[in-house]
Amino acid sequence: MNETNTAGPAAAKRARVRNRRGEGGRLREEIISAAAALLDETGDEKAITLRSVARKVGIAAPSIYPHFPDQPAIMLAVVQREFAALDACLRTAVRDAGDDPRGRLYALCHAYLGYAQSHPERYRTMFGGLWIPTLGDSSLTEEDLVNLGATAMRLLADVLTDCVSAGQSAITDPEQDAVALWVALHGLAHQHAATRIFPWPGERIADTLIERIARLRDA
Structure with missing residues (x-):
């Protein structure tokens, strides 16, 4: 699933602080937590996309791929x-x-x-x-x-x-x-x-x- 990151200036202001080396596991957990939070908010599994999860975490969508393929x-x-x-x-x-x-x-x-x-x-x-x-x-x-x-x-x-x-x-x-x-x-x-x-x-x-x-x- 290919999704381009269309986050604008407002999203950039709340951009996530980049993990230090060895903290990739923390990002993985943040991705899972963001998806769970979106599920609670929307009640719709279809609302959980790579783009929406990335926006929730404050990262670019391609940053998800090292942790989840889709x-x-x-x-x-x-x-x-x-x-x-x-x-x-x-x-x-x-x-x-x-x-x-x-x-x-x-x-x-x-x-x-x-x-x-x-x-x-x-x-x-x-x-x-x-x-x-x-x-x-x-x-x-x-x-x-x-x-x-x-x-x-x-x-x-x-x-x-x-x-x-x-x-x-x-x-x-x-x-x-x-x-x-x-x-x-x-x-x-x-x-x-x-x-x-x-x-x-x-x-x-x-x-x-x-x-x-x-x-x-x-x-």
Whole structure:
């Protein structure tokens, strides 16, 4: 993707101070942060171009190429960083919930829903698939995409397994049921974001989903 830098005098005044040698990693992180900020501001992955990101950082568009070959590579980095943030959020919730497996499961699921509500544009990009170009049309490969979210799913399966081991869940396939529970949580998060007129059956809908899919019971 070739884009010429058309920044005028106003942009030049806020030009970024050039990194010293060895600080290229900092510029890479600034590019990712700028793309994430544009996503929050516009809610539109198409608004994130090499030119708009460069303008946000205060650099010329060609300065991006040593760090990212194209726009999809920038979006991949944004999504990877958000999945890492989601994973950290979920692990903190599980850790803070204490020793009770069922309590940890509730904490993880509610933390997931809270993350989706707090970061709606980023969440939509993470799970909506709108930013993913056709493989072969960009620098992205299938390997770049298949493991996105894998650590969070692994954590959910592990917490479900702990519930089974403690006699608090009657499920027999934690791996499969982790996927089922995530699909339910994702659907709930999506509908909360997409519509305000859905006839929600009370405030306990999330707990109802957790209890039924995880087949929770008293130990």
